[in-house]
Amino acid sequence: MQKTNMSMDEEDFELVGEQLYNLIYPKHKESAGKLTGMLLELPLPVLSQMLQDEAMLTAAVEKALRALQVAHKSSEVTLRNEDDASASSDSLGEQLFELVDVYNTGHSQKITGMLLEQHKDAVLHLLSDPKLLEKHVNLALKTLKEQNVEEADVSDSSETDDTDKLGEKIFSLVVEMDPLHANDITGMLLEMDSPALQLLLSDHTMLRVAVQKAQAVLDT
Template sequence: MTSVHGEKSNMAEKEDLETLGEKLYSLIYPKHKDTAGKLTGMLLELPCPVLSRMLQDEATLTKAVEKALRALQLDQEPSNLTCKDEDDVSASSDSLGEQLFELVDVYNTGHSQKITGMLLEQHKEAVLNLLSDPKLLEEHVNSALKTLKEQNVEETDISDLSDTDDTEKLGEKLFSLVEELDPLHANDITGMLLEMDPAALQQLLSDNTMLKVAVQKAQAALDT
């Protein structure tokens, strides 16, 4: 009985992926006709919740497609990372870090920078493997996130200070956007929005529609 149930759930998952794939392909094709198939295949390696969010939010989809395009270009470029001199090596390490950060950031963990830093401590070959294997990357991201949560209890005041700096920067960006929507209550609304998760705040900064909705909710709360 269990094996039959398992097969049914696998079939359901395949059907869900096919449906998601068709929807993604139809959205990607108009802008990327030549690579739509490859891009869709790469995005389908991501977890279903992330895919669903892409279908609902054009900004998230565009960001993910850009990352997939960069990864494709990286695969097509001839590998010329053989050590010419130290500058070249450091430059290639920087670009690896940027590519890795962009892929890690898709998971919206709220700790993209820390996780990227942890993953970059591995050998270069291991990092390249992560860039080319989304499932392996997902495992490493989950593992790093677990480690971060375990370490969170032991974190020192220094990390709290850096978190405070990050919150201040987010607050400044958020305030300037909120001020355009509601100059009178910008301070109060920004304060309320800053109580959200950093990942959710980043989404508000990149998606004006979501920001407007959040501001309207805050205005309603202020009116009560």
């Protein structure tokens, strides 16, 4: 049963490939084969949508065509001097962004920036090899997700920072009431949860009562 599904997918791709080729060939006879091959790297649902949406297909073909043009000119770029090569970096970034954007990751700008950190020859290779580009896009996306997890971990630690700030505020009030035992009393009060500490800061009467209780414990 599984083999049948796989063969159906292959047949679907072949059928879609033929339909794409027939649509692309009239306008791009010389590069129709390469363009079709590049587009076939995209997921089947996206390809099916392209066949029904002429504007979407045209946009995708134009992006693939520009990628081919950049790859074709890569040898010329390597022959230029450093100034010319650096001047072309902006256009490389634009080309790369357009291809990365096809994958609809929601992070096209960041992923493009990450990929542009590579050597220019490596970037040109990405532009001319859709499969390699897809691999790097997925790796970059994975890295971004891992960074988001790390940022979430950091945000969790912000609760500790909040407690420290509350501790400083409470200490500054306690030290006026009992300078001698301010550290010990503040430490005892900080065993309370954050909302309770906020309440003590907003109601000095409650704070004074809490301090007196702490003093009683210390005196025993």
